Structures are given as structure tokens and as C-alpha cells.
Amino acid sequence: MLRNLYASLPDKLEEEQFDELAAGQGVRIERIISRGHSSPKEGWYDQPRHEWVAVLQGRAVLAFVTGEERELGPGDHLVIPAHCRHRVAWSDPEQTTIWLAVHYNG
Template sequence: MANLFEAIPDGLPEELFEEVVSGRGVTVERIVSRGHTSPASGWYDQPRHEWVLVLKGQGVVAFEGGESVTLGPGDHLTIPAHRRHRVAWTAPDEATIWLAVHYD
């Protein structure tokens, strides 16, 4: 048994990405952020769709073209494959725990 809210390091020099489970065409991962953002030098351009859910904390996902979405606990978002995006902000004073599902 495991718990998505446990085993979070006190210090997070980088975002923490952990695969929870994967199977045919689907990968589920836990992402933990604490004031982290995507590298300013680029955008994520993923070959698979991504459904992301914020379990705890807050974050802002920005899309190429200027749109941004603020997510808090319980908020979720589907990002189609190849839609260029980045994490523009996460709460600096608490862990933001994301559940991300990547699928074909």
C-alpha cells in the first residue's frame, strides 16, 4: 500500500516526478512542486494527452498563445497531445501535489 500524501521530502531542489503505475498506453505519475515552475527556456510539447488533477496546493498552467489556468485542490484539466504548455507558478509555501495521467 502507498499514500500519495506521504514520502514527500522536506527539501525539493527540483520538482519530484514519480511513476505510480503504467500499462498499455497509460502512465500515472505523482508530481510534487514547491514554488517550482517549468524551465523558462521552453514549453512542454508532449506526444500523449495529459489529464492533470491538483490534490493539494495550487498551480498555474500556461499555454502558448497566452491562456493560463489556475488549479487548486480538486481542479483538473485535460491537455491534448502537442498543446504547448508550461507550469508558470506553484505555491511556494506548501507542497503542490499533482496527479498526472498520460495516455494515447
């Protein structure tokens, strides 16, 4: 089935939207849509699998428990190792940020 990563973008977005695109054999691929969203200040993602994440459109900042921050724009990508605590510190409120995330076993 042919689908488009830029299709079906919501006009209003109360919270980040996570759409699973494919999954199987220890891999999950998802599209994440943000518009001015961030993780709760007290909350950190601590995922059991590695995550490769790319920003296809928009801008965002990922913060890590170590104090490091990474700003991502279109085309930027990085690997977040399993159990590397991180959070979305900021996403652009003026435009839709589209992420592509691949969760996989190491």
C-alpha cells in the first residue's frame, strides 16, 4: 500500500501524534508529528531499544540527562542508544515538525 509521510497532517494537535508505519522482528518504524510540543519537565524517555531518529520537516531540540542538547532541523538524524534518557525540550510552534523514528534491537 502506497502512503505518503507528509499526508494526513492534522490542523490542530493537542499532543504529539505517533503513527506506526511498520513493525516486525524487533524493529518498529514510526512517524511523529509535533507542533510546539515538548516532553513533561519531569519526564525522560528511557527506552529498551536503540532509536534512530530523523527530522524530515521543522525544527526541534532533544535534551539528554547528561545536560547535552541537540538541535535538529530538516535532514538531521542521530542514534539514541537504548536506555539513554532523553526528552523533547522544544519543537517549533510555528510549523509542523515531522520525525521519522526507527526503534530496533542492538
